[in-house]
Amino acid sequence: MSEQTFLILVALEEEPRHGYGVVQRVLEVTDGRVRLRVGTLYGVLDQLVADGWAERDREETHQGRLRRYYRLTGAGSAALVEQTRRLAANVDAASAVLRARGRWPRAAEGRA
Helix, strand or coil: CCHHHHHHHHHHHHCCEEHHHHHHHHHHHCCCCCCCCHHHHHHHHHHHHHHCCEEEEEEEEECCEEEEEEEECHHHHHHHHHHHHHHHHHHHHHHHHHHHCCCCCCCCCCCC
16 A cells, blocks of 8 residues: 555545545644645545545535545555554564664653
8 A cells, every 4th residue: 555545545534525625634633744746646535445545525616616535445444454554563573673773762762
């Protein structure tokens, strides 16, 4: 799963969002580190819908423009949980290796 896909799932887990709302939420949860491009966003959303991980929630017109909202399905939430577990296990393994080499702070000294 790509980082962009993972972060879009995170953004949609909270509530249905339209494209710009997803982009903004990803910026927030990554402290500005990840800026989704529109082409990437809609490509991922189309794939999530095709895979059954997301679905269209509703459409609204705002200032003359159509906003299409997406929401996660149960399968999308389950995929997010599984991927989060996998990433957390990978972080734990890498942190242990780096701590053993003196290149990562102990848990009491910082993030681990």
